[in-house]
Amino acid sequence: MTNEQMLEKISQIKVVPVVVFNSIEEVLPKMTALVKGGLPCAEITFRTECAAEAIKLAANNFPEALIGAGTVINRNQCEQAIVAGAKFIVSPGFSAEVADCCAEHGMLYLPGIVTPTEAMAAIAKGLTTLKFFPASNYGGVKTIKAICSAFPYIKIMPTGGISAENIMEYLAYDKIIACGGSWMMKGTPEEIEQKTRQVVELVNGK
Ligand code: 3PG
Numbered sequence: 111m112t113n114e115q116m117l118e119k120i121s122q123i124k125v126v127p128v129v130v131f132n133s134i135e136e137v138l139p140k141m142t143a144l145v146k147g148g149l150p151c152a153e154i155t156f157r158t159e160c161a162a163e164a165i166k167l168a169a170n171n172f173p174e175a176l177i178g179a180g181t182v183i184n185r186n187q188c189e190q191a192i193v194a195g196a197k198f199i200v201s202p203g204f205s206a207e208v209a210d211c212c213a214e215h216g217m218l219y220l221p222g223i224v225t226p227t228e229a230m231a232a233i234a235k236g237l238t239t240l241k242f243f244p245a246s247n248y249g250g251v252k253t254i255k256a257i258c259s260a261f262p263y264i265k266i267m268p269t270g271g272i273s274a275e276n277i278m279e280y281l282a283y284d285k286i287i288a289c290g291g292s293w294m295m296k297g298t299p300e301e302i303e304q305k306t307r308q309v310v311e312l313v314n315g316k
Contacts, residue, residue, distance in 0.1 A: 113218040116198055117239055119176055120151070120267070121287040124313040125277070127306070128153050128180055128269060128292040131164040141168050143299040145175060147306025153180035153200050153290060162190040169195030178218075180290075185211045192217060200290075202243050204228045209235040220267055224248045229261055239265045239287065246271025251283055258285045274309050281313060 111119070120126060127144055129152045131137055144152060150172060154165050156179060169177045178198035179191030188199055188211040198218040201208055205221060212219035213235070222243040223229045232240055242254055245268035249256075254266050268280055269290030280289050294305040 111197070113216070116176070116218050117265075117287065120198075123149065123151050123176070124281060124288045125149055125294075125309055126151055126153050126176075126178075126267065126269075126288050126290040127294055128155060128290050129295055130155050130157050130292070131160055132158055134160045134163055134167065137164045137167045138171060139299040140295065140302055141172055141175070143302035144294075144306055145172060147294075147303040148310035149294075149306050150175035151178075152176075153178045153198075154196075155179075155181040156183070156187045156191070157181050161187075162194045165191060165194040165196050169197075182208055184208065188212065188217075200241055202241075204231045206231070206235065209237060222269075223257075224253075226257060226260055229257060229264065233261065233264070238263055239267065241290065242266045242268040243290075244270025245280070246276075250276075251279055251286075254280075254286065255283060274305070274312060277309065277313065 165179055176197055179196040180200040182188050182199050182201050185207045188208045192215050199212050200220045202222045209219055220239055220241045221232050222241040265287045266285055267288050272289045272291040273293040277289050280286050
């Protein structure tokens with residue numbers, strides 16, 4: 111799959127679950143809940159020791175799913191994520207070394223930005239689909255619209271403070287390809303599946 115096709119898939123799914131695995135035992139039950147709920151996608155964050163192992167397990171068991179790595183802040187993590195089978199890389203901010211590593215591997219990279227200066231740093235590396243994080247703290251859709259007016263060719267994936275209550279406000283803006291969030295990941299696998307199904311129905315207008 112090309113990076114363009116990957117972005118197209120993300121924009122069809124519309125929701126990217128941001129997942130923190132505290133132990134490897136959580137991976138299969140929670141990933142199964144997401145897939146059963148209708149979201150075969152996860153941004154597995156490098157906030158815990160088992161991130162790379164979790165990506166590998168998820169990628170091996172759900173080959174059709176879009177398994178990416180999140181909170182990737184340096185080349186070392188980026189390489190670990192790629193070796194583990196991540197299909198895309200996300201950072202909370204912009205990292206030139208992660209951008210270079212992804213470019214070398216032909217890997218899709220969505221760096222985080224909140225300011226025009228950060229957007230310019232990403233654009234200078236040829237990156238035009240950007241994570242806006244933490245979205246609600248930095249003015250949500252209003253700020254995203256102001257930034258996109260200066261850079262009309264960029265697309266945004268906001269994350270941070272998004273939930274079933276406000277996701278439709280974000281998705282109503284056509285520069286927003288999808289929203290990231292962790293709200294559906296709280297609770298038991300049954301609860302995750304239920305919250306996932308609810309948001310899938312919501313974003314698909316059911
Ligand atoms: C992220 O890294 O994208 C955020 O931690 C997700 O934010 P949320 O927990 O507010 O959804």
